[in-house]
Amino acid sequence: MNTKKIIAGLTLLAAGIAIGYGASQWRSSHSTGDTQGPGASETPDRKVLYWYDPMQPTQKFAKPGKSPFMDMQLQPKYADEGGQADNGVTVSGQTIQSLGLRTAPVERGRFAASVDVVGTVQLNDRDVSIVQARSGGFVERVYARAPGDVIAAGAPLVDLLLPEWIGAQREFLAVRALKDETLLAAARQRLQLLGMPATVIDQVERSGDVQGRYTVTAPQGGLIAELMVRQGMTVSAGMSLARINGLSTVWLEAAVPEAQSGTTQVGQSAEVRLAAFAGETWRARVVSILPEANKESRTVRVRLEVPNPGQRLKAGMTGQVSLQGRELEALLVPSEAVIRTGRRAVVYVVDAPGKFHPVEVQLGAEVDDKLAILGGLTAGQQVVASAQFLIDSEASLKGILPAAAAASAAGGAASAATVPAAFSVTGVIQNVSPTEMTLAHEAVPGLKWPAMTMAFKLADPKLAQGRKPEQKVRFTFEQRGDDYVITRIEEVSR
Incomplete structure (x- = not known):
């Protein structure tokens, strides 16, 4: 009897443990599902600023629905979400301290742009006697x-x-x-x-x-x-008996990179340092800029004339040439403050402690560790000089564009709204109603859309008559506000 009682007690204990574990798992799963469900983030007291497509975060919509770009639902942007202030990025003070973020002022200064290249000594072909x-x-x-x-x-x-x-x-x-x-x-x-x-x-x-x-x-x-x-x-x-080349002056031929050749001018002065004469500096002058660039190296040949007293310079010697540009005045920022994407150059301007916004700038010459800014900034502004790539990543995730690029995008959108363009493509009907039609359509090069499935509004309910799923059609649509509207449709034989 005692043994039976012990076995019964152990059985009841095991059953209690199992029931408790199952209940805790049920509560955990339901709690997780509630926090991750679509309704959890849409609490009544949170204000929605706009709706956006996560794949096209720069496009904003006034109401929810399907994205016109991808077959996915638009996501809400709430007013209480951090990380963005107007067209900028907000970073906490703790994060700034941990990143070691530094700023630098935009200063106005004078500089003389110079180009440093390698040159080769050659005989002066203008000083020849036959x-x-x-x-x-x-x-x-x-x-x-x-x-x-x-x-x-x-x-x-x-x-x-x-x-x-x-x-x-x-x-x-x-x-x-x-x-x-x-x-x-x-x-x-x-x-x-x-x-x-x-x-x-x-x-x-x-x-x-x-x-x-x-x-x-x-x-x-x-x-x-x-x-x-x-x-x-x-x-x-x-009959020619001899050819004599004078040695009172020699040429120094240098290959100047194409990107830096625009400031080079005939008559420009230069300093030359030759490997054969360490510590000595020779003065030279640009006498000609050849009219053809090298297609392989993308360089422009520049000839300099160098006095040769004592005939010390020999053809074939190499040296470092520093082409001295005229002194200019411009806004200067540290070179490390500029992010070059290939299409544009961007800096992050400090709006307030912990708040930054991107600005597209026009770059000039680079001198030492400074870059000349031709447009986009004003003297006295503060720019981020380190850790700006992390801020730029945050801005990209938030869909924040540099000032000039945002203005360009807005101008393009306004132009498109003024003169709506029509696009004709082929697609297969997935779903149809009197006011809307969902189609799996081919790519639209004019809008840079890939082939995808999306919903279109119908300009007239009559366009839906006789249409059914799996039917192949060719349709014409245009953008009206935030909607893409089908204006014409016809069946296509498979």
Whole structure:
């Protein structure tokens, strides 16, 4: 009997535990369902500001219903929900402290925009001399010269024997003996036309001796870039004998990024620092900006002229070029305060302690760690200089647009409301009533809609006559206020 009583007691105890556990689970599930159900958030004392589509949070609606963009219900936005004040974001003081959020003032200052690029030293192709034979003849001697040699102005290059000069000089001397000034002037002119220098003509006239040999000298000092003559060669009038490149100045060719080339101008000054001469700075000047950009590197070639005293600069050397822009005055903010999305640049302006709103700005040049602001801000405003990406994420979730972008979106909406556009697409009827029709329709490129299922209003109840689910139709609709209204519909054969 005692054993039976013990077993009965244990059974009753186990049953009580099971019943208690089940009751607690029932209450927990019903409590959770109440807090998560649609009616829980819609308490009578909460004021609804507007309704919105979570996938298109910037679009606001005055009443609940289905989203015109997606097959889902609109969500309410309540007045007591935090995180948004007007077109801004509210952040608690504790969060600001934990994020280490810093602000910086918008200041007006002066700066000289500079562009730092790498340049390569080249020979100055504007300082070139071509040495040519003035008359046909023979090469008797080539002086010890070779391409790459550096020579001084007047240095001998080659001795030529010119038979045409010999015959013309003898005729000149014979005419001189006649003492006829007219014939003498004509004979002297013939010698000049044969390319004979005035010094040689004077020497022949003064000495009475024929000068058949002529030493060709360098017209300027510099580098022998080419030497096209060898001993024993026959040369003709006008044949090139040598090419000499001057070295008093050199070019420095730099590739300036396309985005920074707009401020570069001919005559602009620059500073050059070469790896071969550490600690030295060379002054340069922009002499030309080539009219064609490199398609692969997206750079513009800029040529600078650099004085070369002592011929220390050698072609092929590389150096750092700093193009000095003119001094400008502009609003400046820290570079880290600007969020660049690719389509726009945004900063967060401080409205009050813990309250911020995004502003789209126009950027100018960047100098050190400062960015010039061409539009969007005023001097004296405070902007967020750190942790702004977290604020931007919150703003994106709330559908908050920068000031300029919001104005653009509002302008586009107003324009669309003024002149409603009509769109024609094909769809399949899902549900139909005298005032509304739900269709699974194809994409609408004009509105950037994907293929989806949504409800449309009917402009006339007669449009619903003869229509039934699963029927394929082609329909035309337009936007009227917050509704999309079907104005024409016709059946399409499958």
